[in-house]
Amino acid sequence: MNLLNLQPSTLGLSAVVWALLLAITTYGLGRAAAVNARATRVWAATLLSMAAAFVCWSAGTAGRGWIDFLLGNALAVLCSVLFLNAIWILVGRSIPWGWSVGQFGAGVSGVGWVYFLGAPHGWAVVTIALAILATAMGSIVVLLQHRRIRSSVAGWTLIGVLLLVCVFFVASRLAVLVFGGGALAVRPLADHQVQVISLWLTHLIIGGASLGFLAVLMQQRRDAALARSRLDRVTGVLTQQAFAEQALAHLAHASVYSVLRLEVDHFQRLSEAHGREAGDAVMQQVATQLLRALRDPDVACRWGADSFCVLLPHCDETEVHGVASRICQSVASQDLALPAPVGLAWTQAAPASVALSASVGVATAWVPSEVALVTRQALDALIRRADEALYLAQSMGRNQVQVVHTGAFDASWAEPLQAAGSGALRRVF
Incomplete structure (x- = not known):
């Protein structure tokens, strides 16, 4: 069977299952690792928001456009915002809340213009693609600045996936606007060859990014365990x-x-x-x-x-x-x-x-x-x-x-x- 001939609805359902399995795995391993719990929670939320977006896009095929276009695309932008926050938290940094609000607002602005003001669908494609591009570039920058991650296979796996997002995923979305593809080509689960390729890339991005994220998390667990073994339990100085x-x-x-x-x-x-x-x-x-x-x-x-x-x-x-x-x-x-x-407790005297x-x-x-x-x-x-x-x-x-x-x-x-x-x-x- 030619994998490129699979129906987008089938690929969308498999993306939901794939994202949910990885979210459960991430959350479970994060709890077991007992390190960087906040990054683990945000990454699990990233995968859950992506799964929810695919559910909305699938439900939208029944004709409920506000679920398909408005809610589904808003969840996709939220996923990009959470993705960037998770990567930054993973390396011990945090993004100002104003940046996250601005990225989300800019990403959904095109969706709002199309849905409420009747603007061309290309506006939504551009703003969503730019939000994803900002996530990919911001994550690459912070990963390259982290020496430990930059020198590990797991870190370069994450960087490679993000480069894939920049070069192929975002480019494919914008190419629809440049070369055309009809109205169906801008719908995530539309029956169009561009969307089939994009959905396969989405599977690869979800899996590669999650595996890279978990590998970095496990490396941090090993580093933390090694650091604890080098420190005196009582005083916190070196042994x-x-x-x-x-x-x-x-x-x-x-x-x-x-x-x-x-x-x-x-x-x-x-x-x-x-x-x-x-x-x-x-x-x-x-x-x-x-x-x-x-x-x-x-x-x-x-x-x-x-x-x-x-x-x-x-x-x-x-x-x-x-x-x-x-x-x-x-x-x-x-x-x-x-x-x-x-x-015992001190009862009378200090x-x-x-x-x-x-x-x-x-x-x-x-x-x-x-x-x-x-x-x-x-x-x-x-x-x-x-x-x-x-x-x-x-x-x-x-x-x-x-x-x-x-x-x-x-x-x-x-x-x-x-x-x-x-x-x-x-x-x-």
């Missing part, structure tokens, strides 16, 4: 393993860098007295104070049950001293209200609070001009020097910062240039 994987990449082209080691004072005693939930609350508050004091290029991780480690690229001894002092003072500046124990403090050790390294890259051994050695400074801060009474002397370490070596000891450290806070 120690993730820190080790990423740290050296942040030191490219760095001529100087520092490491900061922070440990909460008397954490074990506090956790034993008030419970694990209190210990988690302490680490969360300290992490918040820590992140507020850091710069954009700095990398923080949870180093142990009660400590953090921070890499500060392009940060010399003076700068890191200022950062460490602000962190130490910030942690000690406010008490922490302890959460109620699990299963929740207990504790005073917090932290000890901080800092080490700085310089990268000689003849050294191309900082080695893992050099970074580990600098972390050990920061640990020595931290231990000194704790032995001298806690709630203070200790920093390695300037010039005490050279990043081209895996070990310090001079033996570590009290002579290489000084109290600065």
Whole structure:
């Protein structure tokens, strides 16, 4: 059987079923993925509006022109508006509501002129085609600007489908006006060869765009799961393993860098007295104070049950001293209200609070001009020097910062240039 000889009404019915199946699949997979739920809902609404448009076009063959022409074409324009919004939400952006209203209004304007004012049908074809063209071009632009999607097969599938919309689908609609085709050629389900080709392209666009959208959604799910695995569950900073994987990449082209080691004072005693939930609350508050004091290029991780480690690229001894002092003072500046124990409620007295403090050790390294890259051994050695400074801060009474002397370490070596000891450290806070 020649597929091009299928009746447009049959193709319209299959488009309805196809769109509904993909809408259900999209919504189900979106819920299972538990990521970008808003984009999933908008994409499902896009497919449902397309299915509804085909239902209206099919019902219109019985002679009810307001269902066929007015409502059906309005739903088609709504589909284009939702399509563009779904793509933008997928990449983490949103379209101003004014743009969506304007796109919908411009798309249905020709439909209104034809239905209410008796204008030529070509006006509706032009405005609907321009609304679809705006969707395709706007989606292509935002997808090309997203590096992760631009580098994936799923992203290029979406871009390819949108290019198909621009080149073939919209062009075929406008070609009817240029070369003619009779009154039937401008009706979506008219028995005309142009409409049969357009309906097959619609099937391809629905399927290709949905599969590309779902592939991007699944990639985002994998990326989100990977990101969560790299973050500490309690504090939201990197895990120690993730820190080790990423740290050296942040030191490219760095001529100087520092490491900061922070440990909460008397954490074990506090956790034993008030419970694990209190210990988690302490680490969360300290992490918040820590992140507020850091710069954009700095990398923080949870180093142990009660400590953090921070890499500060392009940060010399003076700068890191200022950062460490602000962190130490910030942690000690406010008490922490302890959460109620699990299963219990505070009934009479207000929740207990504790005073917090932290000890901080800092080490700085310089990268000689003849050294191309900082080695893992050099970074580990600098972390050990920061640990020595931290231990000194704790032995001298806690709630203070200790920093390695300037010039005490050279990043081209895996070990310090001079033996570590009290002579290489000084109290600065």
